[in-house]
Amino acid sequence: MFSVQDAEAKILSLTYPLDPERDRQWMSLDEAEGRILAAEVQSALDFPYWDNSAMDGYAVRTTDLTTCSAESPVALEIAMEIPAGYHPPQGIAPGQAARIFTGAMMPPGADAVVIQERTQREGDRVFILERPEPQAWVRAKGDYYRAGAPLLYCGTRLNAPEIAILATAQCTPVAVYRRPAVSLLSTGNELVTPEQTLQSGQIVDSNQPAIAALVRQSGAIAQRLGIIPDERDALKAAILGAIATSDVVISTGGVSVGDYDYVEEILVELGGTLHIQSVAVKPGKPLTVATFPNPDPNNPRSILYFGLPGNPVSALVSFWRFVRPALKKLSGQSRSWGPTFIRAISRLDLKADGKRETYLWGQLVLRSDGTYEFDLAGGSHSSGNLINLANTNGLAVLSCDRPRVEAGEWVLVMQVS
Ligand code: AMP
Numbered sequence: 532m533f534s535v536q537d538a539e540a541k542i543l544s545l546t547y548p549l550d551p552e553r554d555r556q557w558m559s560l561d562e563a564e565g566r567i568l569a570a571e572v573q574s575a576l577d578f579p580y581w582d583n584s585a586m587d588g589y590a591v592r593t594t595d596l597t598t599c600s601a602e603s604p605v606a607l608e609i610a611m612e613i614p615a616g617y618h619p620p621q622g623i624a625p626g627q628a629a630r631i632f633t634g635a636m637m638p639p640g641a642d643a644v645v646i647q648e649r650t651q652r653e654g655d656r657v658f659i660l661e662r663p664e665p666q667a668w669v670r671a672k673g674d675y676y677r678a679g680a681p682l683l684y685c686g687t688r689l690n691a692p693e694i695a696i697l698a699t700a701q702c703t704p705v706a707v708y709r710r711p712a713v714s715l716l717s718t719g720n721e722l723v724t725p726e727q728t729l730q731s732g733q734i735v736d737s738n739q740p741a742i743a744a745l746v747r748q749s750g751a752i753a754q755r756l757g758i759i760p761d762e763r764d765a766l767k768a769a770i771l772g773a774i775a776t777s778d779v780v781i782s783t784g785g786v787s788v789g790d791y792d793y794v795e796e797i798l799v800e801l802g803g804t805l806h807i808q809s810v811a812v813k814p815g816k817p818l819t820v821a822t823f824p825n826p827d828p829n830n831p832r833s834i835l836y837f838g839l840p841g842n843p844v845s846a847l848v849s850f851w852r853f854v855r856p857a858l859k860k861l862s863g864q865s866r867s868w869g870p871t872f873i874r875a876i877s878r879l880d881l882k883a884d885g886k887r888e889t890y891l892w893g894q895l896v897l898r899s900d901g902t903y904e905f906d907l908a909g910g911s912h913s914s915g916n917l918i919n920l921a922n923t924n925g926l927a928v929l930s931c932d933r934p935r936v937e938a939g940e941w942v943l944v945m946q947v948s
């Protein structure tokens with residue numbers, strides 16, 4: 532049986548990122564939101580593109596103003612007005628200033644801007660009331676970024692700031708990794724969909740819609756293959772089809788020791804290599820991880836198979852703890868694949884048996900002093916009870932070394948949203 536940490540490391544070692552050449556797509560910036568850059572981006576442009584004013588005021592030559600102050604202002608001739616977006620037709624000569632607005636291009640000859648609040652206008656002349664330093668209120672060409680320097684690295688996730696940067700540098704379309712394809716199947720003769728009429732003895736498949744949501748949140752495509760009965764041939768055909776069309780296959784159920792738990796046997800029969808069969812974790816002990824050779828003989832990246840336990844809470848906890856980091860790595864994201872753990876003060880006593888690393892669900896609450904508190908969800912923490920999972924945003928971790936945490940003591944909490 533693997534420890535949680537060994538299982539996590541093993542899974543990441545089996546996971547290879549998508550290929551930046553083979554698996555890339557070109558996207559407009561509107562389409563690229565949430566996607567992962569598949570190449571380093573450089574811009575052909577300096578930024579700022581040219582020297583421009585950071586304020587509304589007057590562009591001046593500082594050498595004209597070395598003696599200038601509020602008590603002895605210096606008068607300059609206003610040679611021109613430069614609104615934003617306008618190319619100044621000529622420079623300013625000694626003794627001249629240009630009326631200028633925020634974002635407008637500096638005229639040749641000018642080396643500073645005096646903000647309008649520190650001036651007094653009289654017809655075609657302006658009185659300057661302070662001595663500006665060279666480059667005052669000037670955003671110099673290339674100050675923030677020089678053409679050709681790396682702007683964003685391969686593996687960066689594109690959120691609003693990165694999209695603004697790409698737009699500024701006119702980097703569109705942009706190369707991003709395709710979304711990984713993840714097939715989902717639910718095993719179990721007892722299962723029906725949420726839409727089907729529930730007959731006596733049946734159970735509604737809650738795993739597939741929930742895991743589909745988690746897969747999409749991870750930036751992948753969820754291919755829902757539905758419910759597969761616990762019959763060898765049906766299961767074999769479904770898994771074979773899934774492997775042929777996916778980067779990752781996730782099944783739930785059928786990986787414990789019951790008479791109808793065929794998943795592992797079938798994986799081996801289909802040529803899969805079993806790497807993990809159980810993990811010392813609660814909930815979620817019967818976790819199966821296998822790999823299959825890529826159906827494309829020219830592609831060295833294996834297909835990853837996760838057989839998650841059927842119990843609804845176990846399936847979700849296993850996804851959060853083990854599958855999500857793998858999907859992040861697979862998607863080409865450059866760092867922070869693993870979960871985030873936050874140190875919080877537990878409001879209640881927390882208990883585990885000390886034999887398996889135990890995850891207890893609840894809420895992380897930010898306190899006014901900036902520290903976090905963990906509020907254990909009330910009700911049963913059975914792996915079959917998903918009702919008290921509502922509003923979970925953290926799982927308190929009780930390691931085998933520290934299986935008891937008293938109210939008021941700190942505990943590490945894994946963030947899950
Ligand atoms: P299994 O791992 O197949 O032995 O299933 C363990 C428990 O989880 C059983 O009570 C199943 O009925 C239940 N279960 C299995 N799959 C699902 C599912 N997709 N949605 C909800 N419950 C499930």
Ligand code: MG
Nearest residue numbers: 718719784785
């Ligand atoms: Mg089952």
